[in-house]
Amino acid sequence: MTPRTVCLALALPALAGAQDALIIQHVTLIDGTGGAPVHGASVVVKDGRIAAIGPGDSVALPDGGDRIDARGKTLVPGIINLHGHVGLTKGLVQAQENYTRETVLDNLRTYATYGVTTTTSLGTDMNLVVPIRDAIRAGRLPGLTRVLTALQGFTTRDGYPTTAPGVKGLAIEVSSVVAARAHVKRLADAGADLVKMWIDAHHGAFEKLPPNVFRAIIEEAASRGLVSTAHLYDLQDAKLLADAGLNLxxxxxxxTEVDDDLASKMRAKEITYAPTLTRELSTFVYADSPKWLNDRFFSKGVSANLVSDLRTTLRDAQRADPEQQINRQNLRMASGNLKRLADAGVKIGFGTDTGPPGRFAGYFEHMEAELMVEAGLTPMQVIVAFSRNASEALGIDESFGTLAEGKYADMILLGDNPLDDIRNLRQIDAVFIGGHRVSM
Ligand SMILES: [Zn+2]
Structure with a gap:
């Protein structure tokens, strides 16, 4: 241990202990369990965690503290995004030279202002994300979204998405079980939380990671306590991954349409499904010059130059894209499959694949929630998906996810109730991460 870390370790408990209690009163509480909202609730936060929560008359309030009278407002858990990427993209350019501490912090700051309190970064990271994750976890970077990382993800030699800008040399290209296991061990030693695999032939353009290799990755990850996640496209691959014990x-x-066979495999192993509908939307929506490019809630998170590039460069590229009709069909199929799996009792999580060009941290999480409702889920199902279910998928539900005593106070205070209209999630009064109010 260097002298510097000794000093920080000693200083932290004293700092945390000095934090004033935060008290929210008279709020409508949606706790993320799926239970009925509690009207007139009180929440007491101490040292970043929820010390007491429930109906107003059941919660003993400490003297003093920072009090918020939240009459007419609604408190929901912070959004946990099961599929994001940080660090690689600036404007519309995805490149490894963009990946710096500053870019990662900037991305996490943007997520935070939209109420995303935890994100994941799935397979396109450099190892400098690890000390950032740890600093946020230790309370040393207050107001930033928490991040969990898969570090570098797995594909086969020259497999998808190694032709995407910035990915070649970052993704791990493996063809043997022995090499795959050695890489999982290396990632675990480097501090990864998850493993990521890409299993996609992209309509016959690529070889896929063979099943014996992805089975070994899943098994090795499980033995090291890492959550296994996969990018997939085909129903048949989803079934093979489910049989192999994939987590997410x-x-x-x-x-194609999902079937009962997939649903029963997923239910049996409690596999979580993160639909990433906005990922599909992003592949064609700019061709239509969408109205939301004018939306303040969108433009607050992006530069004016970038909005102008979306209106011209990306619009023209998407209008000329020979895959445009396939991309539109992908969203329709994904929406239908989300509803089918939700109705079949599969655990639905929440993810967006934000980070790459044209998929915007924060704003797209709100669009994702809205698209999930358009697909047929209730606002309550969406809230449970981004809180309880997402925290369980990541194995962090002991301290995150729902709003309950002992958990971190990662939460959004809203001006209107999202059960009435999911778009009310945009009516953000305040975002708290570990009880710290995010500056907007
Ligand atoms: Zn992704």
Missing amino acids: MAHSVRD
Whole structure:
């Protein structure tokens, strides 16, 4: 241990202990469990965690503290995003030279202002994300979204998405079980939280990671306590991954309609499904010059130059894209499959695949929630997906996810109730991460 870390370790408990209690009163509480909202609730936060929560008359309030009278307002858990990427993109350019501490912090700051209190970064990271994750966890970077990382993800030699800008040399290209296991061990030693695999032929353009290799990755990850996640496209691959004990499907099945066989495999192993509908939307929506490019809630998170590039460069590229009709069909298929799996009792999580060009941290999480409702889920199902279910998928539900005594106070105070209209999630009064109010 260097003298510097000794000093920080000693200083932290004293700092945390000095934090004033935060008290929110008279609020409508939606706690993320799926239970009925509690009207007139009180929440007491101490040292970053929820010390007491419940109906107003059941919660003993400490003297003093920072009090918020939240009459007419609604408190919901912070959004946990099961599929994001940090660090690689600036403007519309995805490149490894963009990946710096500053870019990562900037991305996490943007997520935070939209109420995303935890994100994941799935497979395109450099190892400098690890000390950032740890600093946020230790309370040394207050107001930033928490991040969990898969570090570098797995594909086969020259497999998808190694032709995407910035990915070649970052993704791990493996063809043998022995090499795959050695890389999982290396990632675990480097501090990864998850492993990520890409299993996608992209309509026959690429070889896929063979099943014996992805089975070994999943098994090795499980033995080291890492959550396994996969990018997938085909129903058949989803079934093979389910049989192999994958933890999280990080995209929708899009080649065909899902069936009862997949649903029963997923239910049996409690596999979480993160539909990433906005990922599909992003592949064609700019061709339509969407109205939301004018939306203040969107433009607050991006530069004016970038909005102008979306209106011209990306619009023209998407209008000329020969895959445009396939991309539109992918969203329709993904929306239908989300509803089918939700109705079949599969655990639905929440993810967006934000980070790459055209998929914007924060704003797209709100659009994702809205698209999930358009697909047929209730606002309550969406809230449970981004809180309880997402925290369980990541194995962090002991301290995160729902709003309950003992958990971190990662939460959003809203001016209107999202159960009435999911778009009310945009009516953000305040975002708290570990009880710290995010500056907007
Ligand atoms: Zn992704």
